[in-house]
Amino acid sequence: MRNKLHFLFNPLLLIVLVAIITLPVLVSTTVIRVDQSSGEVAGFQTISDQELVVYPNFTDFDGYVRFEPQEVMNGRYQDTLTITVFRNQSASYHQIYRIYNRAEIPMRVKVSLDQVPVIQNAYSHFLISLSPSALAHYETLLRDEQAGSTVLEVRNPRLFADVPMGSLGKEVVKIWGVSERQVTTLPLTGFYSSGERFYPQAVLVVDGKVLIPETREVILESREYATVSLTVVGRTDSPISVTPMTLSFSIDGRY
Amino acid sequence: MASKILLKLIDEAILPAVLLIGSKIVSLAALVWFWGLPWQFSSTTPIPTVSFENLKDLLLINSYSNLFMFAVIALGLSWILFRAHLLHDTHISPSLTLKLLSWDLTGFLVSSFDVFHQAVVWFAFLWLSLLSIGLQVLLGVTYFWIFAVALLVTLFLSWLLIEDVERELA
Numbered sequence: 001m002r003n004k005l006h007f008l009f010n011p012l013l014l015i016v017l018v019a020i021i022t023l024p025v026l027v028s029t030t031v032i033r034v035d036q037s038s039g040e041v042a043g044f045q046t047i048s049d050q051e052l053v054v055y056p057n058f059t060d061f062d063g064y065v066r067f068e069p070q071e072v073m074n075g076r077y078q079d080t081l082t083i084t085v086f087r088n089q090s091a092s093y094h095q096i097y098r099i100y101n102r103a104e105i106p107m108r109v110k111v112s113l114d115q116v117p118v119i120q121n122a123y124s125h126f127l128i129s130l131s132p133s134a135l136a137h138y139e140t141l142l143r144d145e146q147a148g149s150t151v152l153e154v155r156n157p158r159l160f161a162d163v164p165m166g167s168l169g170k171e172v173v174k175i176w177g178v179s180e181r182q183v184t185t186l187p188l189t190g191f192y193s194s195g196e197r198f199y200p201q202a203v204l205v206v207d208g209k210v211l212i213p214e215t216r217e218v219i220l221e222s223r224e225y226a227t228v229s230l231t232v233v234g235r236t237d238s239p240i241s242v243t244p245m246t247l248s249f250s251i252d253g254r255y
Numbered sequence: 256m257a258s259k260i261l262l263k264l265i266d267e268a269i270l271p272a273v274l275l276i277g278s279k280i281v282s283l284a285a286l287v288w289f290w291g292l293p294w295q296f297s298s299t300t301p302i303p304t305v306s307f308e309n310l311k312d313l314l315l316i317n318s319y320s321n322l323f324m325f326a327v328i329a330l331g332l333s334w335i336l337f338r339a340h341l342l343h344d345t346h347i348s349p350s351l352t353l354k355l356l357s358w359d360l361t362g363f364l365v366s367s368f369d370v371f372h373q374a375v376v377w378f379a380f381l382w383l384s385l386l387s388i389g390l391q392v393l394l395g396v397t398y399f400w401i402f403a404v405a406l407l408v409t410l411f412l413s414w415l416l417i418e419d420v421e422r423e424l425a
């Protein structure tokens with residue numbers, strides 16, 4: 001009997017030894033992962049082009065805008081957009097895209113800039129904003145704001161709830177919080193007059209430098225849609241009055 | 256009767272096992288804090304996990320935490336090899352022995368029985384960590400350069416260990 005136990009004991013010890021050596025390595029490999037609810041599983045995304053549907057606005061800007069869309073793959077829509085920049089003018093391409101959630105469950109969507117436009121001396125700055133159809137892309141200041149101001153008055157401050165930053169003109173504005181008709185921010189560095197557009201986190205590129213690379217994330221319920229708008233301000237000292245500017249960006253969807 | 260070798264190996268394996276898991280978790284926490292990446296903790300799976308929003312964040316955090324974890328194991332084996340080369344009681348120099356005696360550090364001296372069991376265990380952990388990193392590179396969740404660095408370090412330490420064993424056998 002004793003010999004039988006002895007016969008079993010050492011293999012058991014060997015199993016324990018192998019377990020002590022291999023289990024920590026296995027545990028350390030599996031302890032982190034991608035969030036399953038986002039539709040990603042270590043390299044796989046499950047959003048198809050039937051679920052995230054993006055419509056470029058071919059009709060409203062014919063002659064001024066050229067699209068080169070790629071198919072939605074793995075929840076990502078990419079486009080290379082060629083737009084016209086007007087010297088010394090601000091051109092707004094409102095609702096240049098519509099993004100539809102055709103899935104049965106809510107989807108999160110954001111726009112990210114892939115490449116900064118090469119012809120940077122043709123524009124002063126540009127901005128790409130994303131907003132659900134029911135909300136505006138921006139609010140306007142209700143009063144003049146001096147440099148150093150930290151409380152901005154707008155009609156609908158809810159647009160800035162849960163957003164860490166916004167933009168006024170060429171300035172990135174860090175947002176602390178919102179209350180009735182007011183948005184609390186870090187001190188402004190410039191003066192802005194009443195009516196100035198205040199965007200909640202939009203892609204912002206100033207003088208060729210990317211200050212904000214992606215928009216806020218918007219949650220679209222099933223069958224809802226969001227719109228993308230683009231505003232580009234031409235330089236006053238640009239040598240040509242109208243020039244095409246090409247920029248490359250992605251619209252990302254995830255659950 | 257229980258095998259002395261197996262019991263000794265099990266005894267020596269506990270410290271590197273704890274260090275491996277501990278270093279992975281500590282580096283994970285530190286890197287997440289440093290980069291401020293969003294994460295979620297889930298205790299519903301058999302092994303509690305930390306999940307990230309996207310593959311890019313996972314790749315970043317996992318790569319550097321693997322590097323830190325591997326570095327801890329490599330340092331552990333390096334210490335064992337250092338002791339095997341310089342503080343092994345079979346070939347330590349008399350002058351060094353006297354110095355250790357005068358400093359009351361004779362505890363650092365190590366016998367063949369101890370050092371080779373420690374070396375085997377840490378060697379196993381080193382190679383398993385390397386294989387784990389290699390697998391994660393294939394899965395796309397670790398940078399390739401980390402595997403390359405780990406491979407070079409592993410080969411170097413392996414060569415040092417083999418050289419010490421050969422010297423011992425000679």
